[in-house]
Amino acid sequence: MTELPLKRIKWGIIGLGSIANKFATDLATIDDAELYAVASRDQEKADYFADKHNARKAYNSYEALANDPEIDAVYIATPHALHKENALMCLEKGIAVLGEKPFAMNAQEVEEMIAKAKEKKVLLMEALWTYFLPHYQFVIKELKNKTYGNILKIESDFGFQRPYNTKARLFNKAMGGGSLLDIGIYPIFATLSTLGTPKNMEASATFFENGTDSTCNMVLSYENDVKAYLKSSLVDVLPTQAIFYCEKGTLKIDTQFHAPTTVTIIAHGKEETKDFGYNTIGYNYEAIHFNQLIREGKTESDIMTFDFSRKLIKTLDDIREIIGLEY
Structure with a gap:
């Protein structure tokens, strides 16, 4: 046939x-x-x-x-x-x-x-x-299967420097510019997709003169004193990694964690870096x-579901309220 x-x-x-x-x-x-x-x-x-x-x-x-x-x-x-x-x-x-x-x-x-x-x-x-990149799907699976035990702590950031320019979309408040919505969303995504909705959030920010946020520091708290320490910045060059500290080892999504990259596994006294053989932008x-x-x-997608998008935007809304960022 x-x-x-x-x-x-x-x-x-x-x-x-x-x-x-x-x-x-x-x-x-x-x-x-x-x-x-x-x-x-x-x-x-x-x-x-x-x-x-x-x-x-x-x-x-x-x-x-x-x-x-x-x-x-x-x-x-x-x-x-x-x-x-x-x-x-x-x-x-x-x-x-x-x-x-x-x-x-x-x-x-x-x-x-x-x-x-x-x-x-x-x-x-x-x-x-x-969410759809093979290295990220690998990490999600390892964490879900508790290969290295429960998550104890997450550290994730995203930061780069750009010349301040109010005409550029990145700095244009009317267009939703600033670090949180543009790049802070990635460390938040890394946390929500692995730990779910936090029971408490703390946040602080610095601002450009036009009111867009230049940096945002966030702490998302979960049961059993598990915390995610997150940061976004348009004025600092940050490692731009996502590190998951677990009971029996550490999974580190290496620099540019949101894009095609490698994953370093630190466990049992050894360190191994997995390459996923990317040949596209992703x-x-x-x-x-x-x-x-x-x-x-x-x-509707069974991976990027409506409920996950709701959870993500609500978290962004809640953080904006904490830091006093209004559009």
């Missing part, structure tokens, strides 16, 4: 910045998927991006892309503050949505997106790519998962 070919998933991308470039590069490595259309508010930028990544169509408005009946899935890579309106627009048209993290600006916006996806019976998923893993969900007619 001849096996039928897989449905070719036609992708659109809204918002054509650096992450969109990385996603498009990795999408090209996936069989039975293609970058069909891209959209920017600048036609010249859209044309350049389409030419660079071999997209068939280049639109000068997000609405035009959403109205293209050929598109199966859209990757939303616009600034944080636009995620909700862009997602709702595409979901209304019946297009499956993979939306960059943070999913939206707050829990209320996330609930609106989930409600619309359920109403339209259309797939929606937060694009927290780290965005292909979440895209492959998303493509499969579309083919199976699913409307």
Whole structure:
């Protein structure tokens, strides 16, 4: 019996910045998927991006892309503050949505997106790519299986230096800029995905003159005095690791823990570093998962679930309240 070919998933991308470039590069490595259309508010930028990544169509408005009946899935890579309106627009048209993290600006916006996806019976998923990377899945499995016993402590950070520029999205408060939403989300994700919801949180922050947070220090507390010490910074170069101290050993996701990297295991008096043989930027893993969900007619991921996205945005909301960060 001849096996039928897989449905070719036609992708659109809204918002054509650096992450969109990385996603498009990795999408090209996936069989039975293609970058069909891209959209920017600048036609010249859209044309350049389409030419660079071999997209068939280049639109000068997000609405035009959403109205293209050929598109199966859209990757939303616009600034944080636009995620909700862009997602709702595409979901209304019946297009499956993979939306960059943070999913939206707050829990209320996330609930609106989930409600619309359920109403339209259309797939929606937060694009927290780290969850799908083989090294992270390995760590999750080791911790779940208690290979090294229970977690005693987590230390995780994410920090780099950028020249302060209020015109740049990263520092633009109106666009959801600042360290917490942009990069602090990763250490928080590492904690929630391994320990779950904390019973208590402490946080402190420093701010740029325009009110965006330059650094954020967080302590998430759990039962049995287990704590996660987390930090994000746009003014300090940090190791950007995630370290899980367990009863019988330590699992350390090495530098750039959120991206393809290595894992160092320290146990039984030995230290071993596992290499996962990455040959892409790493965005292909979440895209492959998303493509499969579309083919199976699913409307929610079993990995990046709605409940996990809710938990993540609520934690971000709670920390913002503690440090007095309002958008």
